[in-house]
Amino acid sequence: MATVLQKLRDKDSQGISMQRNSNIAQSFQAEFARLGVKFASSPARLEKVFDHAVAKLGDCIKPDGQGRPILQEGGVYHGCWLESTGTINAEILARYCPDTAQSTFAQFAELQREDGLIPYKVTADGAVFKQIQLVTPPARSAWNHYMLNGRDRVFLNKMYTSLARFDDWLAQYRDTRGTGCVEAFCTFDTGHDLSPRFWHVPDTPEQDDPKRYDPHSPILPLLAPDLTASVYCSRSYLSRMARELGQDDIAQVWKNKAAATLRSLNAHCLDESDGFFYDVDNNGRFNRIQSDVLLRVLACEVGDDDFFASSLSRYLLNTRKFFAKYPLTSIAMDDPRFDPFTSYNTWGGAVNFLSLIRAPHAFESHGRHVELTWIMQPIISAISRMTRFGQCLSPWTGEEGYTETYSPAILCVLDYIERLSGIVPTPDGELWFTGLLPQTLDHGQKLADETAYCRTVDGIGFELHNTRSECSIYQDGRLKYRFPAGVRIATDRSGLLRNIVGMSVRPVEGIVRLEEREIPFRIAGNEVLRFEEGSFVIESAPGVILPTYE
Numbered sequence: 001m002a003t004v005l006q007k008l009r010d011k012d013s014q015g016i017s018m019q020r021n022s023n024i025a026q027s028f029q030a031e032f033a034r035l036g037v038k039f040a041s042s043p044a045r046l047e048k049v050f051d052h053a054v055a056k057l058g059d060c061i062k063p064d065g066q067g068r069p070i071l072q073e074g075g076v077y078h079g080c081w082l083e084s085t086g087t088i089n090a091e092i093l094a095r096y097c098p099d100t101a102q103s104t105f106a107q108f109a110e111l112q113r114e115d116g117l118i119p120y121k122v123t124a125d126g127a128v129f130k131q132i133q134l135v136t137p138p139a140r141s142a143w144n145h146y147m148l149n150g151r152d153r154v155f156l157n158k159m160y161t162s163l164a165r166f167d168d169w170l171a172q173y174r175d176t177r178g179t180g181c182v183e184a185f186c187t188f189d190t191g192h193d194l195s196p197r198f199w200h201v202p203d204t205p206e207q208d209d210p211k212r213y214d215p216h217s218p219i220l221p222l223l224a225p226d227l228t229a230s231v232y233c234s235r236s237y238l239s240r241m242a243r244e245l246g247q248d249d250i251a252q253v254w255k256n257k258a259a260a261t262l263r264s265l266n267a268h269c270l271d272e273s274d275g276f277f278y279d280v281d282n283n284g285r286f287n288r289i290q291s292d293v294l295l296r297v298l299a300c301e302v303g304d305d306d307f308f309a310s311s312l313s314r315y316l317l318n319t320r321k322f323f324a325k326y327p328l329t330s331i332a333m334d335d336p337r338f339d340p341f342t343s344y345n346t347w348g349g350a351v352n353f354l355s356l357i358r359a360p361h362a363f364e365s366h367g368r369h370v371e372l373t374w375i376m377q378p379i380i381s382a383i384s385r386m387t388r389f390g391q392c393l394s395p396w397t398g399e400e401g402y403t404e405t406y407s408p409a410i411l412c413v414l415d416y417i418e419r420l421s422g423i424v425p426t427p428d429g430e431l432w433f434t435g436l437l438p439q440t441l442d443h444g445q446k447l448a449d450e451t452a453y454c455r456t457v458d459g460i461g462f463e464l465h466n467t468r469s470e471c472s473i474y475q476d477g478r479l480k481y482r483f484p485a486g487v488r489i490a491t492d493r494s495g496l497l498r499n500i501v502g503m504s505v506r507p508v509e510g511i512v513r514l515e516e517r518e519i520p521f522r523i524a525g526n527e528v529l530r531f532e533e534g535s536f537v538i539e540s541a542p543g544v545i546l547p548t549y550e
Helices: 004-010 023-034 045-059 085-093 098-110 138-148 153-173 225-244 248-269 293-299 305-316 353-365 369-383 407-421
Strands: 038-042 061-063 069-071 121-123 126-128 423-425 430-434 450-457 460-467 470-475 478-484 487-492 497-502 508-514 517-523 528-532 535-540
Touching: 004 038, 004 450, 004 460, 023 045, 023 061, 023 069, 023 098, 038 045, 038 407, 045 061, 045 369, 045 407, 069 085, 069 098, 085 098, 085 138, 085 353, 085 407, 098 138, 098 153, 138 153, 138 225, 153 225, 225 248, 225 293, 293 305, 293 353, 353 369, 353 407, 369 407, 369 497, 407 423, 407 430, 407 450, 423 450, 430 460, 478 487, 497 508, 497 517, 497 535, 517 528, 517 535
Parallel strands: none
Antiparallel strands: 038 450, 061 069, 121 126, 423 430, 430 487, 450 460, 460 470, 470 478, 478 508, 487 497, 497 528, 508 517, 528 535
């Protein structure tokens, strides 16, 4: 019987996307196949979901007016939304279809209004400017794509120029109270449909003008921590862009602006007594609803390692708060307004795939790789049962909810499987080969005893074969590394070893076999061992934050 690795090698990556006849579908197939991404598993259940997700992703690629392939939100959402499609969705897509990701980013810059406002969505009818809907920092997403895919300076200059003008617009029109924070004028500014965070607040701005809010509201405008954090993070990345473009003086200006925004965020929206970020109404009161605003702020690189560790213990890994059987909920479970139902577009409690694809950046920025697997494992169990790729999941059962062919759900399938058992290229020039298998969590349903994953990087073909005890990395068909399960091997883009990371809560001891060499190691959870002069030395050892129950 053929091994899973042989099964992977025999797969036709173009065939994964099924048979489509349109030019745009053929273009998508060819682009996805060019990076050689394939996944195989035994049993094949998860593999079939992965392949189905790739096929459905093709349904979310549509041509724009110039004939370029553009990612669509999918499902009932006809178009591209800045909060998702134009940022985090495209940032993930950049690992699989970089040309489509780049055209998706670029359209927002090209359709910018004369006064500097970027559209909150783009549909077949054109750009729409009714609200801002700003969550994932656009500059970070564009920068990561730039660093990952060839450093196209024309693209970078276009995005930098556009996003700098957008920043000016936000500073002029969304800081009416002079606090330095970014204000929410309506529910849809943050995409928090049906969230109790915005009860008794209009869904849209006054007269559909993003410069205006309801003057009769007793609480508007709100100082919004997620909007403010997004601008803080974008300003940090605009600084990187400016420096990359040779504008060192301007880079320092952006760095100073980012620091000022961070000070405003912490001064106004952070309650130090409980370590949570809240909206502040126009009477200076906290709106004490604990929602995924915290995760959004953390994903914008706010807070040091100690603050993130505290947030894990108190909230994200707390089974009374957000760490449901299928995490992460959109409202804390101990809030009486928590609503777990998923049959409609809701941020009132359900697990949303947009939250799930935003989460890894927060965890990985603080070296919390083991804790992230505790989020991913139950979600992958839920993913193994998906057929429609809906917008949200039940936090109790993992059943998929509202709509179908939703690109954040599809991209979550690809992203989580790749992070857990595949090969991830990073903007920092690394390749991550992770030696973990999906866990058997739901009713004893086995997901995988063995997996294999491949992708092509700079013309080099890499393969990762995982079993329960041992993992192997192949480079252009030749065995390159063999190592125990439970660790991640990080190399440069050519496959040269940089470090290993402990990916299990338990210590792992063994040998990394590098061609003819054997390098012994012992590594704890989240520990990073740097490869230096033929052996491993400790680079960091933050320990592991355990889940909490009260």
